[in-house]
Each structure stands twice: as C-alpha cells, then as structure tokens.
C-alpha cells in the first residue's frame with residue numbers, strides 16, 4: 032500500500048505543509064545573484080529558519096542552517112548492510128523572480144472533476160486545452176491553483192512538502208526499516224546559483240535525488256549543457272546633429288542587427304525535445320555601449336560549440352557592418368548530467384524500482400533546463416530528478432496535483448525502505 036497517497040491523514044498533512052510553505056515569500060533575485068549576492072535575497076532566510084524549526088520538530092538530527100542551506104539527517108533505524116546505505120533528498124526554497132511569489136493565495140479544488148476554473152487577471156484553467164489537467168480531472172485529483180495574481184511556488188515547495196511528509200511518516204512508523212537519509216533545502220536554484228555554497232562537507236550520501244520535476248511519472252537524468260553569453264557592442268557617441276562621416280557609431284543599432292542575424296529556428300519558442308537553442312534574454316545600453324545577454328543550451332558539447340560560433344560570428348558581422356567593435360564573453364553554467372549518470376547505473380535502477388513499487392508509470396525524458404542535481408552530479412554525487420505533481424511552473428497559470436505530490440512522497444519512502 033502507498034504510505035502517503037493512500038492515507039487520508041498523511042495526504043492532508045502534505046496539503047497543510049504545502050499551503051504553509053507557499054505562503055512564505057522566498058523569491059530569489061537573478062540580478063543580485065549574478066552580482067555575487069548570496070543568498071540573493073534576505074527573505075530566503077525566513078524560509079530557511081522555518082524549515083530548520085520544522086525539521087527539528089520532526090526529530091531529525093544535525094539540523095542546521097549554513098549559508099542559507101538547511102541540512103538535516105534521519106539515521107537508519109536498523110542494522111545490517113542495507114541500513115548502511117545513505118541517500119540525499121534535495122529541494123529548493125526559492126521561487127523564480129519572473130512572476131511575483133508574494134502574498135500567494137492558494138485555491139484548493141478537492142476532487143476536481145474538470146469544470147472551467149476562472150481566476151483573477153483572466154487566468155482560466157480549462158481541461159480542454161490542458162491535457163495534464165484533463166488527466167487529473169479524470170482521476171478526481173485535488174488541484175491547487177493560484178488566485179491569478181501571483182505564481183504558486185510549487186516549484187519547488189512541492190518538493191519540500193513531499194520530502195518532509197515522507198520523513199514524518201517514517202518517524203511515526205518506526206516499524207518501517209529505512210537506510211540513512213539526508214535532506215538539503217537550498218536557496219537560489221532559480222538564479223542558477225543553487226549549488227554555489229552547498230555544504231559538501233556535511234554530505235555522506237553517495238547518491239541523491241532532487242524532487243523538482245513536473246507531471247507524474249517524470250524521472251530525469253539528462254539535462255542541458257548550459258552556457259551564458261555577454262555580447263557588448265562598443266560604439267562612438269556624439270551629437271546626433273553632427274553624426275555623419277563616421278563621427279557616430281551606434282551600439283544600439285549594432286545590437287539590433289546582431290539580434291536580427293541570430294537564427295530564428297534556434298530559439299526557445301521554436302525548439303523542443305532534444306533541440307538546443309540560443310535565447311536573447313536582456314538588452315541594455317546606449318549609443319556608446321550596448322550589452323546583450325544570452326543563454327546557450329544544448330544536449331551535446333559539440334552543439335554548444337556550434338552555438339558559441341553562431342553568437343560570435345553574428346556579433347562580429349553586426350559590428351563590422353557598422354564599423355564598430357564588439358566583445359563576446361562566454362561562461363559555463365552547468366553540464367548535462369547524463370555522462371556521469373551512466374557511470375552509476377544502479378542509482379537510476381533503484382529509482383525505477385521505487386516508481387514501480389508505487390505503481391507509477393515511468394516517463395524518462397530530458398530536462399530542458401537544469402536543476403541543482405545537474406551541478407551536484409558534476410561534483411560527483413549522481414542526482415536524478417523526480418516529478419512533484421506541479422504544472423505550468425513560473426507562471427500565474429501554475430497548478431499542482433496533491434495526489435501526484437503524494438505519489439512523489441511514496442517514491443521517496445520506497446527508495447529508503449528495505
């Protein structure tokens with residue numbers, strides 16, 4: 032029997048926990064993070080302190096907050112070989128800054144049957160154009176949405192709620208034998224800095240699992256190779272009335288030319304599955320200098336090299352056509368974890384077995400992004416990602432299935448039980 036999803040008492044606790052956490056404003060700030068501020072927002076400490084308290088209340092050991100990372104352990108409650116195993120569960124505390132996560136008012140629809148849900152700001156949920164929602168309605172799942180004015184923050188408070196509810200169940204059922212469990216809740220995942228100060232010295236587990244995916248069944252062990260690019264056009268400013276004969280070189284125009292040269296077939300909005308992209312994210316500047324920030328994403332290192340060449344060539348061509356200058360800088364953000372994962376096939380095997388035991392059909396697909404797990408895998412701790420039951424993340428349309436979140440908690444329990 033599934034311990035959380037088929038147990039009303041624990042499903043209720045999971046919901047209460049989730050609602051409590053989404054009401055805490057813990058948005059991170061991408062700009063501050065890139066300037067080296069860590070954590071990028073003070074408000075993430077509020078979440079960290081609350082989680083520290085909750086983990087202590089659950090009787091976890093070695094609970095501590097370090098650089099805004101919350102760490103805790105649940106030692107094995109048995110002897111023997113299986114008990115010596117140790118697994119690390121990870122979820123992130125911050126929410127993305129694209130849509131506000133302040134004053135979240137979760138709306139709960141129990142035994143949802145598929146009627147249209149109308150929220151503020153014209154946000155409408157209609158199963159007719161949302162396949163996952165139609166599935167959830169068919170199963171009469173309990174749905175949690177925003178009120179239309181904010182995001183929900185299920186990314187990744189679903190993960191936090193699932194992990195702590197699994198821990199609570201194990202603490203209340205000592206007859207269930209389990210191996211060592213470590214838990215880390217991290218700040219600044221959304222800003223790409225989630226593993227910058229991860230307390231590696233505390234981690235004893237040889238493998239880990241992030242609970243930060245989407246639809247039920249998702250098991251992810253492949254992600255993008257990710258690079259960032261800064262393209263800075265350097266022009267020559269002068270009075271616009273006196274600009275002819277090469278006195279003015281306009282950096283804004285060069286940036287515009289550069290953007291128009293980039294291939295439209297290689298953008299986030301024109302690619303899917305295993306296709307990589309180049310995404311212009313921000314333009315800022317004046318006639319004197321104009322800076323374009325871009326993301327480069329691909330599943331293979333060869334394609335990343337190609338994307339770098341495209342960016343460099345287009346930048347150069349734009350600068351030449353205006354007789355100006357350009358500087359192009361690339362920095363690596365994270366690597367595809369597939370290579371390291373194939374060196375440890377047993378990790379995915381254990382997870383697949385935990386899915387099967389929970390009766391969840393496995394959907395293995397690449398992540399068109401990265402998780403804290405990608406960086407941790409790079410550091411030598413293989414770390415696949417599992418679903419949380421969250422949908423339409425990073426938007427006011429975000430919704431979560433409580434039943435799916437409960438299944439994620441079941442899988443965590445299956446993974447540590449023997």
Ligand SMILES: [Zn+2]
Nearest residue numbers: 123186187243
């Ligand atoms: Zn996330």
